[in-house]
Amino acid sequence: MLKNNVAPVVLAGLVVMVLISAAFEKGAIGAQPPDGKAIFLNNCAACHQANGRGGGPFPPLAANSDVNRADSSNLIEIVLNGRSGPITVNGKQYGANMPAWRTELSNSEIAAVLTYIRTAWQNNAPAVSEDQVAAARAPEALSGAALFAAKCSTCHQKSGQGTTVYPPLAGNPVVTAADPSAMIAIIVNGLSGPLTVHGKTFNSRMPTWKGQLSNADIASVATYVRSAWGNNASPVSEDQVAAAGSRVSVEVGAAIFSKNCAACHGAKGTGGVGPALAGNPRINIDNPTPMLTTIVQGRNQMPSWRGQLSASDIAAVASFVRSSWGNHVPAVTVQEVAAIK
Ligand code: HEC
Ligand code: HEC
Ligand code: HEC
Known part of the structure; x- marks a missing residue:
């Protein structure tokens, strides 16, 4: 009798535990990207209204052609740095002050709130990524990111993760070393293997960039590589590249x-x-x-x-x-x- 009553209770308890641990595994708690809607309601709705229609001195974000433009760079600029002065939205002039969010919101939060306003209220524009905000926040990193995409990512891959042939640059101790000179010398002069990173051996050839890229470009791509994908090392100056550049091929x-x-x-x-x-x-x-x-x-x-x-x-x-x-x-x-x- 007792046995028959206990079994369902134990079973129900087990089901709850399985559900909770499944929720943890999916990262439902903690690991999720910021909630763009919540950020909007907390920071933006006071002026632009929860329904995005604005009102008084505050322009609408709903059905706004600027907000719906495929290229989001202008919006990222405005939210990062603020804006004031005349602006015409849907044929109506506005001229009040939009605050800067640069210090209030992180890159991922700005990406989330912009993605929200670009998809809410029947707006229908592409999402904004954290990388795009990061590039706009530090303009010197923009050309570094663009250079990396153009010159380096075919081998080292988009997120610096490398392949079996090309070493990873993300989390690579040579890349993140406090003194960047060894890394600069490799970018300037090239390198031929074998080379071991995290216990894995690479044995191919890194091209020479001297003569292909200016010192300024090498400085910005090196700065990008040292600061992207969780790398967190200091920027590289043009002078540091010039010093390495006097080294020979x-x-x-x-x-x-x-x-x-x-x-x-x-x-x-x-x-x-x-x-x-x-x-x-x-x-x-x-x-x-x-x-x-x-x-x-x-x-x-x-x-x-x-x-x-x-x-x-x-x-x-x-x-x-x-x-x-x-x-x-x-x-x-x-x-x-x-x-x-
Ligand atoms: C204190 C009021 C206020 C708050 C808070 C505010 N805005 Fe604004 N926002 C404005 C005003 C005013 C303008 C127009 C600025 C101008 O005339 O140059 C504007 C402009 C904009 C624009 C440009 C619209 C266009 O057509 O180009 C965007 C995008 C925007 N805001 C997004 C946001 C987001 C996202 C937040 C929250 C993180 C936010 N705003 C918070 C007042 C505000
Ligand atoms: C054609 C493929 C290729 C391209 C393009 C390329 N690399 Fe490399 N890179 C390599 C290879 C291969 C190595 C490892 C060389 C070896 O095996 O000795 C390497 C090594 C490196 C290293 C040293 C890593 C370490 O652990 O010592 C850095 C830093 C680096 N590359 C940065 C860059 C940057 C920045 C660019 C773009 C400007 C770039 N690479 C473009 C193939 C490439
Ligand atoms: C005729 C043979 C020969 C030639 C050619 C030669 N080396 Fe050597 N090298 C040696 C010998 C033998 C030693 C060891 C010297 C000693 O300490 O007794 C040595 C030592 C060295 C060392 C020091 C290694 C250590 O363990 O300290 C370097 C570096 C070196 N050579 C580089 C070169 C370079 C670069 C070239 C070409 C420009 C070159 N060698 C040409 C025979 C040669």
């Missing part, structure tokens, strides 16, 4: 290496008469002076290259060695070579 260095060095060190740097250069701990240190001293002055059976190769060729071949076969240290400058006595 690894493409040139590869040719010099195969002509002058491969016979003793191996075409893949694995060694021969001379020691392995791949993975060599005396090379994989930031300070290039010890290796440059060996190359310039020679040592035992290692010939001196002073007088055989120009300072710029030595800088190129050293930069190649420092960024090839898993070596992963910044390129060197002609000045650093010239400083070796």
Whole structure:
């Protein structure tokens, strides 16, 4: 008897628990994007009205051709930065003050409220993304984002997640390092593998961007890469790129290496008469002076290259060695070579 009464209660309890845990799993609690309608009612409806029809000095957002335009950039600007002065909406002039929401609302909240006003009240325009708001908020990041989409995303993918061939840039320690110089040098000079990121090895070729992109463009794409997709590192200045730009091309260095060095060190740097250069701990240190001293002055059976190769060729071949076969240290400058006595 008792058993028969308890079973349904236990069963009902189990069903409730399953439903609750399903709700948690779907992220119903916490993880959801901001509610555009709630943001509108809390912040905007006092002037534009809950039904979006405005009134008095406040223009309507419902049935408003500006709000319904496919290109949302103007709306994003207005909500971020505010607006005042004459505006004509549906043939009627308005001239009061629209407050700026830049500090009040986050990028995702502005995206949500704009998406709401573009789809409520029979408005019917495309959603606004958090990325679009982020790009408008920091205009210097806009061209970086556009450059990334045009020049880098084919390999590194739209969200910097990479592929099995191309390394991820999102969450990549080289990209987010406090000192951006190694990353800048890679973008300027290119890089050839192998390269390990998060325990996964990549062994392909990153193109050289020197001559393809201006220093200003490299600074903005580097700034974008360091700040997108949860990366949260400091911006890169044009001066930092210029400093890296005086470093020489690894493409040139590869040719010099195969002509002058491969016979003793191996075409893949694995060694021969001379020691392995791949993975060599005396090379994989930031300070290039010890290796440059060996190359310039020679040592035992290692010939001196002073007088055989120009300072710029030595800088190129050293930069190649420092960024090839898993070596992963910044390129060197002609000045650093010239400083070796
Ligand atoms: C204090 C009143 C007030 C509040 C609050 C307010 N607005 Fe406005 N809004 C205005 C006024 C006034 C204008 C017209 C400004 C002008 O004349 O330049 C305007 C203009 C706009 C426009 C441009 C319309 C067009 O046709 O180009 C948009 C979009 C907009 N508001 C959205 C919002 C959103 C979204 C919020 C809430 C986050 C908001 N507003 C909150 C007063 C307000
Ligand atoms: C043709 C494909 C391709 C394009 C286009 C490309 N990359 Fe790369 N990138 C690579 C490859 C491959 C590597 C890894 C090289 C290796 O295996 O040694 C790499 C490496 C990098 C790294 C170093 C990552 C690390 O962990 O050290 C950065 C930073 C980078 N790329 C940024 C960019 C930026 C910024 C652009 C656009 C301006 C770009 N890449 C365009 C293929 C590409
Ligand atoms: C004739 C053979 C030979 C040639 C050619 C040669 N090397 Fe070497 N290299 C050696 C030997 C042997 C050593 C080890 C010297 C010693 O310490 O005894 C060495 C050492 C080095 C080192 C230091 C490695 C360490 O572990 O400290 C570097 C860097 C280097 N070579 C780079 C180059 C470059 C770059 C070229 C081409 C421009 C080159 N070598 C050409 C034989 C050669």
